[in-house]
Amino acid sequence: MTALTAAAAAGTAAAAAPGTGVEVTVGLVLLLLAVGLVAGTVDAVVGGGGLIQLPALLLVPGVSAVQALATNKVGSIAGTAMSSATYLRRITPDRSATLPAAGLALGGAVLGAMLAAIVPEALFRPIILVVLVAVALFTLLKPSLGQEAQLRFPPDSAAHHGVAWTLGFLVGVYDGVLGPGTGSFLVIGLVALVGFSFLQATASAKVINLATNLGALLFFIPAGHVVWSLGLALAAGNLAGGYLGARVAIRFGSGFVRIVFIVVVAALVTSMGWDVLRGR
Template sequence: MELELWVYVALTATCVVSGFIDAVAGGGGLLTMPALLSAGLPPHLALGTNKLQSVFGVSMAARTYHGKGLLEIRPNLGTAICVVAAAAIGSLTVQALDSSVLQLVVPILLVLCAGYVLLSPRMDDSDRHHVLSRKGYMPVAGGIGFYDGFFGPGTGSFLTTSLVALRGMGLTRATALSKLFNISSNIGSLAMFALGGKVIWTLGLCMALGTMAGSWLGSHSAIRYGAQLIRPLLVVISLALTARLIWGYFAG
């Protein structure tokens, strides 16, 4: 598919903003997916190309969090592998099933996430007693990974909120670990889209430059300001995604 040069420039610039948002609270797809569709890409190519750029952006954020000692990779590799497999299965499943029902279910879940983030006293940077062990959290992470491969919007919000609520993690550390699992779900999903020839590689790699720059800025901002930045942005993104999904459903 041939695209004009200005499309590459505009989408790469959009990814700087989406990368910042994604690194802090998740939900960068709120900008990139409509932008890709507006550029004339068919939905399947938009999804695959978006996963490609997202892998690079989330990886940049994870690298920054890891460098600051907020992300432990080795103890969470088992869960990450589980998420890769679940996301791959989700991406295969969505090609055979109608995902439109999720356009009404997911907004409800996102509103619940926003409410929890806004009202729960646990949404700060202090660690608390966990409800689930690392192994006990695996099925939850796998379920979110499957969802990311199947549909996707709000994955970062679901990961961060569940890590705070179930693993007892402080908000900044939960945000950091969510990036590892988000990388995993993106890789599993991207592999299925790539095998199906549903990725525009040149465009995706150009967009990756923008999203990496935004992710670097976003992750450093999140580390510096912690919960006072992450918490309100998480609420705003969850509600914005909700509005976008409901609008998309009723607009047809």
């Protein structure tokens, strides 16, 4: 049974998304709204919303892998914009570290999206998997990590800014090439390398992640890879989830964010490990 036939049988309207072979039904839109809400909530706390959204998009008949990646960014940028605004009303980030890092992350994401067409994912996944396992162990073995801010360098030093800016650029490139776990990498980098608390790191990571999503879309939109009807449904859910997740993180603090971080990293390790085992 085709998606169109199934929709007709259920008494819902279906229409093909312009320029794609994707059949859009009311049921599909409602499902993606719910997916966006859950993903946006998780992503606002510690990142990792793509772990929820990407598999959901890849299950939609007619959506290619590159369309799923591009459409996911439409939902994600809405969620990160909302969570960033919510955090910034309550938490003052280190602007001298965060804003330049966001600018470099945007450029890195554009570069990464261009590299994605020529660099095989199989080259990256085993390396990223090892890094994720190390990050999980490091976080588990250091329970005090990120509970309070403990800056590694003086806040006005070149080293403090250089580490934050380099992290933004490198994670931006990663987001353009692969994507899953970008927010989590930013959080742990800002905690372990810069010395922010988990809550401070999450607030700064949202601003930087907003830039990486924008950078990727600067490549994906002109290339025509976005399925807008699906992306806008995800975006609506992400707006609500971004607000909810940021409020929850602010309410419960760095200890709560650390627990969610460990859960999300474990999910990333499981997902990427499975892909590596299957040779994907």
